[in-house]
Amino acid sequence: MILYIWRHPKPMNTEGFCIGQTDVKVDKRKIKRLANKIERFVRIKQLPKIIWLSPLQRSLKVGEILSQRGFHCQVSPELSEINFGEWDGQLWAQIEKKEIDDWCNNFANFAPNNGESLQQLFNRVEEWLNARIFEEGGKIESIPILVVGHAGWINAAKIIATSQDIPKVAAEWPRSVNYLQYSRLDF
Template identity: 70%
Template sequence: MILYVWRHPRPIAAEGICIGQMDISVDKRKLKRLANKIERFVRLHPLPKIIWISPLQRSLKVGQILAQRGFECRVAPELAEINFGEWDGRPWTQITKQEIDEWCHNFAHFAPNHGESLQQLFERVGGWLVKVSAEQEDSPVLVIGHAGWINAAKMIATDQEVPKTAAEWPRSVAYLSCNRIDVSLKKRPLC
């Protein structure tokens, strides 16, 4: 299965803030810019006008613009960014050094209060990939996603384990970028 995954536009006033599933605004022009980019891509590479989107507004609002242009938008909670729980929406400077150290020492399994661990994110992403590949094995899949989700999908697609240290986690993909991910489910189970 081939995924074409675009990262949502840069949120407004997000600098220095821990953002996971916090619903944060995006400039309307940037939403339209991404919608235009996706629409042009679909036209250039005759692809079905079906796109999967996260329920978070930085993805959802791009999907709503595309829906007005004839796209079928499928909202999937599994596409949401990692849940940082009580950290979500807080400045990184207000998260204690002890909490950050705990996260770094147990990178795969640590979860902030009421949040999810990286292991749980990988299980959620892997489960969605299995489900969608069973439904659309031969057709490319279009997605508007989030940096953590995209990195997890890339690592799963290349048969990598959940990172055990923060140093093993890749850099975030650029806002508005299109990422092609080739997923072969014949390698090993994703979850």
């Protein structure tokens, strides 16, 4: 299976905030710019106009534009960013230092209150990927899957694609892909 995944456009007014599943706004021009990039990519690669989206508006809004251009959009909650629970939408500076230290030192298994751990995110990503492989009948030469996703989800998928272990401490977490950038992952 080949997965082409674009990171959503940069959200507005989120500097210094812990943003996971908080539904934040994105500039309409940036949404349109990503939709244009994806449409051009699909035309050049001669791919079917089918794309998967997270239900968060920074992904979903791109799909709304693509839908108007003939794309079939499929929304999946499993594509959402990690759930930071009670931290989500808060200023990082307002989150207790001890909690952040606990998270950094037990990166794979720590979950903020009402949130999910990195292990739970990986489980969710792997479930979604396995479901797509099953839909394709496990064929190696299947139709590529297109996605508009989130940095944490993309990093988890990259780690899974390369059969690496889940990071145990925060320092092992890879740098996020840039906004509007796409990654090709082969499974």
